[in-house]
Amino acid sequence: MEEFQMCPKFEDAFELLGKRWTGLIIRTLLGGKKRFSDVAAAIPHLSARMLTERFKELEKQGVVERKVYSETPVRIEYELTEKGRDLSKVMDEIQIWAEKWIK
Amino acid sequence: MEEFQMCPKFEDAFELLGKRWTGLIIRTLLGGKKRFSDVAAAIPHLSARMLTERFKELEKQGVVERKVYSETPVRIEYELTEKGRDLSKVMDEIQIWAEKWIK
Numbered sequence: 244m245e246e247f248q249m250c251p252k253f254e255d256a257f258e259l260l261g262k263r264w265t266g267l268i269i270r271t272l273l274g275g276k277k278r279f280s281d282v283a284a285a286i287p288h289l290s291a292r293m294l295t296e297r298f299k300e301l302e303k304q305g306v307v308e309r310k311v312y313s314e315t316p317v318r319i320e321y322e323l324t325e326k327g328r329d330l331s332k333v334m335d336e337i338q339i340w341a342e343k344w345i346k
Numbered sequence: 347m348e349e350f351q352m353c354p355k356f357e358d359a360f361e362l363l364g365k366r367w368t369g370l371i372i373r374t375l376l377g378g379k380k381r382f383s384d385v386a387a388a389i390p391h392l393s394a395r396m397l398t399e400r401f402k403e404l405e406k407q408g409v410v411e412r413k414v415y416s417e418t419p420v421r422i423e424y425e426l427t428e429k430g431r432d433l434s435k436v437m438d439e440i441q442i443w444a445e446k447w448i449k
Contacts, residue, residue, distance in 0.1 A: 254370055256444035261364020267357055326447045333443055336436040341359035344429045 259304055260333070264289050264297050269327060270334050272307065276322035301327070362407055363436070367392050367400050372430060373437050375410065379425035404430070 260266060264286065271277065271285045283294055298321060301307035306327040312318040323330075363369060367389065374380065374388045386397055401424060404410035409430040415421040426433075 252444040252448040253373065253441055254366075255448045256440050257364060257369040258366065260440070261360060261366075261369075263357075263361065263364075266360040266364075270356065329443055329447065333436065333439040336439050337359050337363070338356055340432055340436055341355040344432065345355040345358045 259306070260330075262297070262300070264293060265301070266334070266337070268294070268297055268301065269306065269323065269330055270338075272321060272323045272327065273331055273334060276310070276320045278318075278320055282321065306330075362409070363433075365400070365403070367396060368404070369437070369440070371397070371400055371404065372409065372426065372433055373441075375424060375426045375430065376434055376437060379413070379423045381421070381423055385424065409433075 260269075267286050267289070268282060271282050277285075279291075279294065279298075283289060283291055286294075298307060298309065302309055304326075305324055308322050308324050310320045310322060312320070363372075370389050370392070371385060374385050380388075382394075382397065382401075386392060386394055389397075401410060401412065405412055407429075408427055411425050411427050413423045413425060415423070
C-alpha cells in the first residue's frame with residue numbers, strides 16, 4: 244500500500260519522541276542551550292538519573308549535542324542540533340492540541 | 347515559571363501519543379472510519395491483541411469511537427472523534443520531520 248510507505252520512519256519518530264520526558268526536554272532546549280541543572284530545574288519530577296539517560300539517547304539520535312567548554316570549572320551545556328530544532332513545529336502543534344483537548 | 351505552566355497537559359499528550367502503534371493507528375483512521383480488520387491489515391506487525399488494547403485506550407481517552415451497526419452480521423467500525431481528527435496537524439508535522447530526518 245503506497246500510502247503507508249512512510250510507516251517505518253513515522254513509527255521511529257514516534258518511538259523517539261514518545262518516551263516519557265523526551266518531549267519536555269526538547270521543548271525546554273528549544274528555548275536555547277542549557278546546563279544540566281537548568282534543564283532539571285525546569286522540569287519538575289524529572290530525576291537527574293532519568294535526565295542523564297534521556298540526554299544520552301537524544302545525543303545518540305543526533306537530536307541533542309553535549310558541549311564541553313574547557314574552563315575552570317569546566318562548563319557543560321546541552322543544545323539542540325538542527326534535527327532537534329526542526330522539531331519546533333511538531334512541539335507547537337502538540338501544545339495547541341493539548342491545550343484544547345487535555346483536561 | 348510561567349512558561350512551563352502547560353507542562354502537565356503537554357506531557358499527558360505525549361504519553362497518550364507516544365505509545366507504540368498509537369500514532370500509526372490514528373494516522374490510519376485519519377483516512378476515514380474503518381473496520382478492525384482493515385486497520386490491522388494497514389499496519390504490518392501489529393497484532394490483533396495489541397490493536398484491541400490500543401483501541402480500548404483510545405476510546406477511553408475520547409480519541410476513537412467504536413460504532414456498532416445492528417446488521418446481520420453485525421458491523422463494527424472505528425472512527426476518530428473530533429479530538430482525534432484534531433490531531434491531523436500533529437501527524438502532518440511529525441511526518442514531515444520524519445521524512446527529513448529519520449534514515
